[in-house]
Amino acid sequence: MESNWEEFYANQPKPSDLETSTKLLDNFVKRYSSDDTKIALVTSGGTTVPLEHNTVRFVDNFSAGTRGAISTEYFLKHGYAVIFMYRAKSLEPFSRHFTGQKFLDMLDLTQKDGRPQLTVCDKYSSSVAEALVKYKSAIREGKLLQLSFTTLSEYLWLLRAASQAVAPLKKRVVLYLAAAVSDFYVPSNEMSVHKIGSTIGAPKIALHLVPKILKPLVSLWVPEAFVVSFKLETDENLLISKARASLNTYNHKLVIANMLQTRKQKVTMVDKDKDYVLSLTKDQMDQGEEIESSIITDLVKRHQNFLSPNDSS
Ligand code: PMT
Numbered sequence: 001m002e003s004n005w006e007e008f009y010a011n012q013p014k015p016s017d018l019e020t021s022t023k024l025l026d027n028f029v030k031r032y033s034s035d036d037t038k039i040a041l042v043t044s045g046g047t048t049v050p051l052e053h054n055t056v057r058f059v060d061n062f063s064a065g066t067r068g069a070i071s072t073e074y075f076l077k078h079g080y081a082v083i084f085m086y087r088a089k090s091l092e093p094f095s096r097h098f099t100g101q102k103f104l105d106m107l108d109l110t111q112k113d114g115r116p117q118l119t120v121c122d123k124y125s126s127s128v129a130e131a132l133v134k135y136k137s138a139i140r141e142g143k144l145l146q147l148s149f150t151t152l153s154e155y156l157w158l159l160r161a162a163s164q165a166v167a168p169l170k171k172r173v174v175l176y177l178a179a180a181v182s183d184f185y186v187p188s189n190e191m192s193v194h195k196i197g198s199t200i201g202a203p204k205i206a207l208h209l210v211p212k213i214l215k216p217l218v219s220l221w222v223p224e225a226f227v228v229s230f231k232l233e234t235d236e237n238l239l240i241s242k243a244r245a246s247l248n249t250y251n252h253k254l255v256i257a258n259m260l261q262t263r264k265q266k267v268t269m270v271d272k273d274k275d276y277v278l279s280l281t282k283d284q285m286d287q288g289e290e291i292e293s294s295i296i297t298d299l300v301k302r303h304q305n306f307l308s309p310n311d312s313s
Contacts, residue, residue: 005211009160012153012188021147021158025083025165028145032081038172038303040075041162043179044068045087047152051186051205056195058151059207063180065090067230067263067292071176072144073134074296080174081143083162085155087179088148094135097127152182156213163221173225174303175217180232185210214250226303227252231270234260243270254302256295264291269298 015021032039045065048058069091072084076093086092091099098106106124110117120128138144147162149155166173184207196203218227229252231243236259243255247270257268257275266279278294304311 005213005216008156008211012156015149015154015157018157018161022161022165024145024147025162028081028083028142029165029169031142032169032172036172038078038080038174038307039083039166039169040072040080040174040176041083041085041166042068042072042075042176043085043155043159043181044072045090046180047087047155047182048150049152049182049185049207050191052192052195053188054194059182059184061180061182062260063087063090065092066096068176068178069093069096070290070292071178071296074290074292075174075176076134076138076143078296078300080300082138082145083166084144084146085158085162085179086146086148087155088150092146093138093144094131097131152185152210153188155179155181156210159213159217160221163217163225166225167222170224171226171307173222174299175222175225175227176299177214177227177229181210181213183210184208212250214246214252218250218252226254226306228254228256228299231255231257232260232263233257240268240270240275243268243275247272253306254299267291267295269295271302 029039044063045068046061046063048060050058065086068084068086070093072082072093075082082093084093101124106121106128108119108121110119135144147158149158163175166175186205187208190206190208214227214229227250229246229250231239231246233239233242239257239259243257246255253271255270257270258266265285266277268275268277278291278298280289280291280294
């Protein structure tokens with residue numbers, strides 16, 4: 001049975017670092033309280049569902065955090081300040097360009113005056129420099145705050161804290177909920193304390209439904225913000241109807257619908273009035289173009305329209 005969201009927060013213990021994260025969030029928001037900078041709160045990566053308090057095993061999902069990490073870079077490019085809420089060890093903006101590379105193969109080691117000197121190999125230097133310049137400038141200008149979570153419970157506590165922190169910035173805020181959030185969990189009071197043993201046979205673990213957090217988020221925590229959720233399906237026949245049902249239920253601004261198999265190539269932007277596809281050709285994919293570039297360009301226009309509906313530019 002689905003518990004309501006108040007019950008969820010009453011029964012799932014707060015993460016120990018929530019207070020520290022809340023202070024970082026408050027300072028970030030304060031910096032932008034008196035100008036007109038637009039803010040994006042991006043969630044990214046999957047959540048784990050631990051099966052034990054002293055966690056040895058957990059249920060996880062496929063998300064690598066690619067969508068969130070890439071989108072963050074494009075939000076920054078469009079002048080947004082970004083709170084990047086990501087699953088620990090999933091992809092992060094800028095450093096994501098180097099995952100899959102052998103880090104040590106990218107470096108050269110020489111000696112100068114008897115001391116080791118590290119440099120980046122010629123082959124990698126322009127790509128490393130490009131990412132480094134953008135990353136350093138985002139950090140120097142205070143435009144990027146990164147906060148991590150691992151479990152479903154940590155995610156939901158952090159999401160509430162982050163939503164409440166940005167709420168005073170009202171319409172200037174876009175919530176871009178790209179994280180793949182588990183729909184099922186084991187409540188804290190039903191979880192085994194220690195590693196589940198095998199001597200008494202296979203355990204029967206009852207998963208409970210996670211309350212739909214979009215509901216309080218849209219209606220109570222950030223009622224004035226531009227909220228964008230994602231809908232992921234594996235059956236194409238359900239995708240658009242489910243996206244539309246989500247819009248009708250939660251009354252937010254936009255659902256970005258994608259299929260597991262084609263998510264890097266094609267998405268459908270679904271709002272109350274219409275839906276249309278954004279996609280890349282195979283050539284564009286081969287040339288390294290990213291669908292997130294089109295998504296964020298489209299979204300920035302929508303957000304601008306939302307902020308100034310009479311401004312046709
Ligand atoms: O990270 P990548 O590998 O790049 O993959 C990107 C992605 C496929 C994960 C991303 O594009 C995406 O689709 N993310 C959302 C996937 C998802 O969890 O969809 P859903 O149908 O379970 O949830 C839909 C929406 O409801 C989500 O925006 C979520 O914020 C919200 N939700 C989910 C669970 C829950 N208990 N409460 C919620 O409010």
